Amino acid sequence: MTTPVCKGASKVAAAPAGHRRYPSFSCYVRARGPVLLRTARSLTANPSDAEDLLQTALTKTYVAWERIEDHRALDGYVRRTLVNTRTSQWRKRRIDEFACEELPEKEAAPAPDPAEHQVLHDAMWRAVLRLPDRQRAMVVLRYYEDLSEAQTAEVLGVSVGTVKSAVSRALGKLREDPELTPVR
Numbered sequence: 001m002t003t004p005v006c007k008g009a010s011k012v013a014a015a016p017a018g019h020r021r022y023p024s025f026s027c028y029v030r031a032r033g034p035v036l037l038r039t040a041r042s043l044t045a046n047p048s049d050a051e052d053l054l055q056t057a058l059t060k061t062y063v064a065w066e067r068i069e070d071h072r073a074l075d076g077y078v079r080r081t082l083v084n085t086r087t088s089q090w091r092k093r094r095i096d097e098f099a100c101e102e103l104p105e106k107e108a109a110p111a112p113d114p115a116e117h118q119v120l121h122d123a124m125w126r127a128v129l130r131l132p133d134r135q136r137a138m139v140v141l142r143y144y145e146d147l148s149e150a151q152t153a154e155v156l157g158v159s160v161g162t163v164k165s166a167v168s169r170a171l172g173k174l175r176e177d178p179e180l181t182p183v184r
Helices: 021-041 047-063 071-091 115-127 135-142 150-156 162-174
Strands: none
Touching: 021 047, 021 071, 021 115, 047 071, 115 135, 135 150, 135 162, 150 162
């Protein structure tokens, strides 16, 4: 959907310095504000947070106004800014700390049994050895040598798609391996 932008707002309005530098921005906000606020409300649980989120996104849009080439795609730009801003907010969310009289005791996790670990390791290697040579090579390079799909493809002289499909089939075989069934 193209965004309506005021046609008569191409000239800078006569206003004090720092105010209304972009009249087309003000017109855009008046025209599309309610729609953008609904989008912000869908991203937050609190209407006040949605208003703050929209205000922050519009501030970022205002700062970038001169760099935005296609003003017909402003809704998409502002929506992307809303999502990115919201994502940044929840990534930075604050963790509250409370002082208390006694420190809670950490429960010690039971140490894994080395024998069980070795049994699992051996069973996995036997299952990998039962794979066809090509699939085995790809699984070993991807998961034991920790190479990327592109690096694995380069080492084996095949396409990335071949690596993806062969590894997918190999993992399917490993999931169905009867010796590994009790492990799950």
